[in-house]
Amino acid sequence: MAKCYVCGKTTKIGRSLTFSAESNPRFFRANLHRVKAVLEDGTVRRIYVCTKCLKAGKVVKAVKSS
Numbered sequence: 472m473a474k475c476y477v478c479g480k481t482t483k484i485g486r487s488l489t490f491s492a493e494s495n496p497r498f499f500r501a502n503l504h505r506v507k508a509v510l511e512d513g514t515v516r517r518i519y520v521c522t523k524c525l526k527a528g529k530v531v532k533a534v535k536s537s
Contacts, residue, residue: 473501473519474501475519476519476520477524478529482500483498503519503521504519504521504522505519506530506532508530508532508533518530
């Protein structure tokens with residue numbers, strides 16, 4: 472689930488260092504949003520997309536029909 476549909480961005484693991492130089496794992500999670508989007512084949516689906524791809528316009532949002 473924690474993966475961008477467009478670019479494949481996932482969680483990265485790094486280290487946080489304390490003042491005494493103890494090393495603990497920390498996680499850099501992608502800023503994902505669940506978006507209703509139109510895919511390449513024209514179907515409409517809910518997908519997880521990172522905010523970088525949304526801002527760059529790589530995803531076409533589905534228009535609400537009322």
